[in-house]
Amino acid sequence: xxxxxxxxxxxxxxxxxxxxxxxxxxxxxxxxxxxxxxxxxxxxxxxxxxxxxxxxxxxxxxxxxxxxxxxxxxxxxxxxxxxxxxxxxxxxxxxxxxxxxxxxxxxxxxxxxxxxxxxxxxxxxxxxxxxxxxxxxxxxxxxxxxxxxxxxxxxxxxxxxxxxxxxxxxxxxxxxxxxxxxxxxxxxxxxxxxxxxxxxxxxxxxxxxxxxxxxxxxxxxxxxxxxxxxxxxxxxxxxxxxxxxxxxxxxxxxx
Amino acid sequence: xxxxxxxxxxxxxxxxxxxxxxxxxxxxxxxxxxxxxxxxxxxxxxxxxxxxxxxxxxxxxxxxxxxxxxxxxxxxxxxxxxxxxxxxxxxxxxxxxxxxxxxxxxxxxxxxxxxxxxxxxxxxxxxxxxxxxxxxxxxxxxxxxxxxxxxxxxxxxxxxxxxxxxxxxxxxxxxxxxxxxxxxxxxxxxxxxxxxxxxxxxxxxxxxxxxxxxxxxxxxxxxxxxxxxxxxxxxxxxxxxxxxxxxxxxxxxx
Numbered sequence: 001x002x003x004x005x006x007x008x009x010x011x012x013x014x015x016x017x018x019x020x021x022x023x024x025x026x027x028x029x030x031x032x033x034x035x036x037x038x039x040x041x042x043x044x045x046x047x048x049x050x051x052x053x054x055x056x057x058x059x060x061x062x063x064x065x066x067x068x069x070x071x072x073x074x075x076x077x078x079x080x081x082x083x084x085x086x087x088x089x090x091x092x093x094x095x096x097x098x099x100x101x102x103x104x105x106x107x108x109x110x111x112x113x114x115x116x117x118x119x120x121x122x123x124x125x126x127x128x129x130x131x132x133x134x135x136x137x138x139x140x141x142x143x144x145x146x147x148x149x150x151x152x153x154x155x156x157x158x159x160x161x162x163x164x165x166x167x168x169x170x171x172x173x174x175x176x177x178x179x180x181x182x183x184x185x186x187x188x189x190x191x192x193x194x195x196x197x198x199x200x201x202x203x204x205x206x207x208x209x210x211x212x213x214x215x216x217x218x219x220x221x222x223x224x225x226x227x228x229x230x231x232x233x234x235x236x237x238x239x240x241x242x243x244x245x246x247x248x249x250x251x252x253x254x255x
Numbered sequence: 256x257x258x259x260x261x262x263x264x265x266x267x268x269x270x271x272x273x274x275x276x277x278x279x280x281x282x283x284x285x286x287x288x289x290x291x292x293x294x295x296x297x298x299x300x301x302x303x304x305x306x307x308x309x310x311x312x313x314x315x316x317x318x319x320x321x322x323x324x325x326x327x328x329x330x331x332x333x334x335x336x337x338x339x340x341x342x343x344x345x346x347x348x349x350x351x352x353x354x355x356x357x358x359x360x361x362x363x364x365x366x367x368x369x370x371x372x373x374x375x376x377x378x379x380x381x382x383x384x385x386x387x388x389x390x391x392x393x394x395x396x397x398x399x400x401x402x403x404x405x406x407x408x409x410x411x412x413x414x415x416x417x418x419x420x421x422x423x424x425x426x427x428x429x430x431x432x433x434x435x436x437x438x439x440x441x442x443x444x445x446x447x448x449x450x451x452x453x454x455x456x457x458x459x460x461x462x463x464x465x466x467x468x469x470x471x472x473x474x475x476x477x478x479x480x481x482x483x484x485x486x487x488x489x490x491x492x493x494x495x496x497x498x499x500x501x502x503x504x505x506x507x508x509x
Contacts, residue, residue, distance in 0.1 A: 033435075040453025041443040044304055175285075182293045188300070197296025 009097070009105030014112055017075045027072030028117065031064040032124060038187065050191040053218040057130045062214040063186045064121045065146055066206070069114045070177050073150040074170060076110040077157020081167035099252065103244045106158050107151045107237075114150025115143050134221035141226040145213055148233035153177060155240030162247035186210050205232055258354035265361020266368060269335055287324035287377045291317055291384065294443070306447030308474050314389075317381035318398050318470040319442045324373030325402035326409040326437065329366040330429045333413020336362055340421045340507070349508055359414055359500045366410035367403055374402050386473060394472010397482065401469030404489035409433055411496030418503030436462050461488035 017024055035057070043056045053059040083089040092102055122132060122139060132138050157170050164170075183197070184206035193201055201207050212229035215222065295313040302310050309315050339345040348358055378398070388394045412432055416425040439453070440462035446454060457463050468485020471477055 037438050037443075037453065040451050041449055042298070042301065043450040044448055045301060048300055048303060179289065179293075182289070182297070188297045192300035193297060194299055195296065197293075197299070200296075 006101050006105045006108055009101060010108035010112065013076060013079060013106050013109030016079050017109070017113060020075075024072055024075065024113070027068050027075075028120065030071060031067040031121065034067065035060045035064045035125065042188075045188070045192075048192055050189070052189050052191065052214070055130070057125065057128065058133075058218050059189075059214065061122065061125050061130050061132065061217050062142075062210050064125060065118045065142060065213070066149065066186060066210055067181060068117045068121055069146050069149045070153055070181055071174075072113055072117055073110045073153035074157045074174055074177070075113075076106045076154040077159075077161045077170040077173075078167045080106055080158050081161035081165060081170050084161065084165040085167065093252065099248060100245060103155075103158055103162075103241075103248050107154050107241065107244070110150040110154030111147040114146040117150075118143050118146035130217075132217050133219060134216040137221045137226070138216035141216055141221075141229065142213055145209070145229050145233050148230065148237045149209075152233060152236035152240045155237065155244040159240070159244040159247040162244065162251045165251075180204065180206055184210060205236065208232055258357040258360075261353050261357040262360040262364055265358065266364035269332060269362055269365030269369070284324060284373050284376050286327065287320040287373065288380050290323065291320045291377065291381050294320075295384070298443070301444060301448065304444075304448050306445060308445060311385065311387070313381060313384055313386045314473040315444075315470070317378070317386040318401070318473055319437070319466055320381065321374055321377050321398060322402050322405050322466060322469050323433075323437050323442075324377045325370040325406040326433045327430070328370045328373050329406040329409025329411075330413040330433055331369070332362045332366040332410045333415075333417040333429050334426055335365075336414055336417040337421070337423060337425055340417060345507070349504075355504050356501065359497075359504060362414055363407055363410045363497075363500070366406045370403055370406035374399065388472050389475055390472025390477045393477040397472050397477055397485075398469040401465050401485060401489070404493065405465060408489070408492040408496050411493065411500040415496065415499035415503040418500070418507040421507070436460065441466050461492060464488040465492075 039056045039060055045051055046054060046056055046059070051059075080089070083092070089102075093099075119139075122130075122142065126132065132142075134141075157173060160173050161167070161170050183200045184204040185193070185201050186206065190198060190201050190207060190211070209229050209232040212225045212232070215225040216229070219225075291313065294316045295311075298316075299312045301307060302312055302315070307315075336345065345358075378395075382388075388398075390397070413425075413429045416429055416432075419425075420428070439456050440460045441449075441457055442462075446457060446463070449457060464484035465488050466485075467481050468489075471481040
């Protein structure tokens with residue numbers, strides 16, 4: 001596996017995504033639209049006893065970052081499926097590129113896009129009055145979380161692409177990611193939920209990751225929160241990487 | 256065949272497509288059901304805010320989800336029309352000696368009939384999940400009027416865009432238009448709870464009056480004060496977007 005191969009293939013993956021605005025514009029626009037709508041609609045929720053932030057916009061920054069990365073990272077999987085459909089994948093396999101590079105390059109591309117997305121979201125929302133109280137260490141941690149999360153989601157969509165070879169199936173998996181996000185504490189604090197929804201949100205790993213990221217934004221930088229957020233996404237990224245490499249092996253074995 | 260016959264045939268064809276291509280219909284059902292479940296669960300504490308008129312979030316969200324599902328159903332008529340335009344079927348209709356109004360009325364009539372499906376499914380799901388129509392049958396009737404009116408408006412929007420753009424570029428415009436119109440209103444919370452720019456936009460958005468019309472039966476008894484602004488907004492929306500659809504025919508003929 002060569003570093004040069006990973007770099008050139010991830011550069012190709014990034015430029016493929018950037019060349020198709022329909023792949024990245026929604027993942028940039030929708031989280032910002034949701035944030036604007038929710039801040040206007042639920043701004044007064046901060047008055048409820050137990051609400052963890054003084055400003056709903058501050059509360060929503062972590063949601064926007066995670067939502068954007070979640071929406072955007074499926075692009076890598078769709079591209080992989082397109083490569084399989086149009087024969088580029090077969091040409092790549094018959095070239096002297098190491099097999100894991102094919103997957104790692106996609107994930108590296110997704111990670112770079114995740115980093116850019118998180119920085120853009122934080123810059124825009126800060127311009128509208130949001131405050132990242134943890135300062136530079138929190139911003140760096142959030143960028144790292146976004147990169148690992150992009151690798152986790154990108155890895156799952158690459159695994160689906162390798163398994164099915166269909167970009168439609170990769171796109172069809174998108175609602176699953178969307179539902180996972182909605183059934184977490186991304187949009188409202190767990191402390192103010194009740195009943196079965198609270199139970200579901202309490203076992204959803206995304207809740208713990210988002211709450212740790214949010215703590216860095218609304219409460220200041222604490223190593224414990226940073227480590228918790230990084231550990232959760234690193235574990236998700238690790239599992240996802242294993243699944244995508246296994247899917248690659250199965251596809252190659254099937255010929 | 257007279258104009259009514261042609262309109263009915265086109266509406267029937269639209270309903271046939273709904274049965275043959277379930278992938279077009281399923282999202283317009285699944286998304287609103289998900290909204291009912293997720294919003295009612297996640298935002299349940301919002302009802303504790305002063306000015307929130309219900310004590311269970313599902314009573315606030317369910318009517319919005321029903322109206323939203325009818326809107327997406329209406330837009331689907333536009334998506335079906337895009338398919339007909341791309342396949343050349345609609346061009347053959349334009350060449351035939353048939354009334355132009357019936358070519359628009361048919362799909363819109365189809366939207367009215369197909370709106371009953373999401374209405375029934377989403378409403379039944381919400382009632383099973385604990386929503387309570389305090390206004391009784393009159394309240395449910397108001398929700399039916401709001402949902403069917405919105406289906407006609409959304410179909411006018413979808414048909415008008417399909418006739419102008421003639422390809423799949425119309426699809427995201429149709430859906431984003433509906434999404435923004437619904438969510439820039441009192442979709443999530445009442446005006447009394449909103450703040451800032453959203454409150455101003457929602458006050459001016461006719462969808463707020465339409466949602467008040469459909470939602471009143473889940474808040475209390477039906478009243479004329481909550482009914483007439485919604486009826487006016489529906490009539491205005493139907494007139495404007497009906498004209499938009501009819502004028503689209505002239506564009507398509509060029």
